[in-house]
Amino acid sequence: MNVDDAESLAKPRRHQILPGFGLTMGYTITYLSLLVLIPLAAAFVNAGKLPLGQWLHVLLAPRVLAAFRLSITASLIAALVNSVFGLLIAWVLVRYEFPGRRLLDALVDLPFALPTAVAGIALTTLYAPNGWIGRFLEPLGIQVAFTPLGVIVALAFIGLPFVVRTLQPVLADLDEDLERAAETLGARPVLVFRRIIFPALLPALITGTAMAFSRALGEYGSVIFIAGNIPMVSEIVPLVIMTKLEQFQYVEAAVVAVFMLLLSFAMMFVINGAQLALQRRHQAKQ
């Protein structure tokens, strides 16, 4: 904490140059309510129409259970894969100067910008058994499209920018003198990375990976094309909700949705908790 922060804490009601706290706060609350709070509350209300005993019945249905299992494991694997390659990409983009660096940098944002359906169709075309890549994998016995593997590929695609963009600023801020210091003290490059760079990047890496995971859990557009949506095999939770909606089972859809919501909340708590713990460990408070 620097001196400025300490001062602002000591005088919380310091004079503001621009007036209008009441007005802006009012808009903030209204906006957040309309977009976030009320819709979320509505989901709970809708789900509440079903007695609690019936909840388990809905959630424990084999098809729903399989979908949850797939969604969570695929998202987790995709996030972990991204944590490795995202770190690598961020490293290359921050640490090296090469022609085309800006282009490569812009490319990382593509999964953000691309309509997810487009990504889904493109990936399916590539990885389908007769696609550009799929046809070479087929003889090896690897099938990507219409299997859980396809789900992982799609989720890895959309999660990549989260890891890269979270790591980049942290990596750029990382004082290169730290590495130089470690080297003059006798550390080999591997040790420098393991003991100096990695610990400094860990909080950002966890955040980025967790964000990629959260995003993957809720992803719909890009997955449904490549997954093939075979019940019990390659069906993800958002699709289950969609199916229930199409079958006019609004309440059941709301129950599954609320459970996912709780899962997301739990995720957020765990991430924030882990980050806080890391911060405490690395920069113990004054």
Added chain:
Amino acid sequence: MSIRIEQVTKVYQGVPVVNDVSIEIQSGEFFVLLGPSGSGKSTLLRALAGLSHIDHGRLSLHGRDVTELPARERGVGLVFQHYALFRHMTVADNIEFALRVRRMRAAERRRRRQELLQLVALEGYDDRYPSQLSGGQQQRVAVARALAHEPAVLLLDEPFGALDAKIRIELRETVRAVQRRIGMTTILVTHDQEEAFALADRIGVMQMGRLLEIGTPEDLYRHPATRFVARFLGAANLFLGEVSQHGLHLGAATLTPERVTPVAQSGAEAVLVVRPEDIEVAPSDGAPQSRPFAAGFVRALTFAGHQQHVSIELAEQSGVQPATGNGHDGSGMTVDALRSAADQAAVPLTVGAGVKLGVRRMHALPTPISSFHLMATDGEEASSLAESALLMQLVRSMQARVIRHDDPAQRNERMDAGICVLPLHANTPTALRAAVANGARRILCIPRSAPLPLRMLIHAGDTARRSDLLALVSSVMRHLPVATTAVTVQRAEASRSEMLEAQRLLLDTRADLRGAHGLDLRGERFIGDRTAWLSQLSTQSDPVLVVMGLPGRMSELSASLPRDHAPLFTSASHATVLFAIDPVS
């Protein structure tokens, strides 16, 4: 010899950021590399630590050649400006890092850590994190960490730069005490001359990649060799004066120099350095106790605690000339004086009061480049000379005075002072002949719109007395970021003894330059005759500055010089030439 830096050069984007630097540092010595930012001092330090690659030269620590070794095998301790502590580790883990890397046993590590923490007066801070420490404490941890593995040398890269003034002085004393106690050979890099004075056994001043001068703090302050060092190490008044066998002459004052400089040939123009504290201010109706040299009036008084800064404007016709700027004489020139409390009590001053000035001590710079005299045929030509890249760079970095002589009719004044500057074109031989006939001994010929030279070639000729030439060359080297090479020209059919002679001449030139000026250069041989060499130079596309050392009688040279160097005066030639005549009487 603890640290030996030999001819180290590092080139960045075509410009040498460290340029042929050679230093030898004794065991246990505290050496300070001092220079403005961008002078190459940090680059040199990091090269020594193994953190950056060098393009030429050798580095050795305690007799071990480490030029090719990676940083981790060099055994140096490096301290950074912003501490570079590992923030996720405790103080103990930071200090023990180098020991863990070396797989030292835990008990031994702990013992060593306690020892180091005691050394930097931070006992009991083992379990703190860097963020829980003040800047000064963090830097002390960094020093302890750098010493943990018992390095061969300790390198400090602007270690106090990020601290506030009071902590800075405190930590400076700690570092000095620690260094003395363990007798560690240390190099510190800083841009703060006060810091350098407080810490150094010896100081090396760097500018533009060059090591300008090396010496003890007092020696450099009292007897600088360059204007840059004179001004960088403290305030200095620079005058154009004269050197004769009677001493140094400034206005009406004559003083015996403390040290005889190489330019001390009788009647030569010289740059005189007078420190503000060596100027005595006396009332206009009194007389200074030291040698009086000028009169003027007080323009401003500034309170500075125990001292008083006095700014004095010299009266017209004081006969004193500044060594800087473009002015024609000393009228309106200001002189800075520094007065102690005793002086202030003895002679109270008010702004506007008339005063007489005396000088207690002065020093003549050993540079033959005291001023530049532009010898153009008209104003337009003079302006184009003054705006040439080379002259602008030299004038800027030397702070030398430029005097224009636009009117050829008034050329009959003496031309043996400073450097005579001529435009280089087809008519140059005529102008050269006239200049030499008028006594010009150092003549710089600059082609129109010539870019800044990147290389300087020195042809020492068979000059027996090289000292004048080397004084000139060293002045240029210290103020231009050029790679410098001494060239000998040899016939293809030269005998073995001739070749050895030429080789010896090169080595002698290099040794003399190192001995007298602490600068280094490379050697090169050209096979062929001098005309062929000059023709090759004149057609070269990369900008070169050729320094020609010419011994001989002035009367004969006035005719032979333009003739012998004809290839350089063609319209196609891009080479800038500096003729240095060594007159034989």
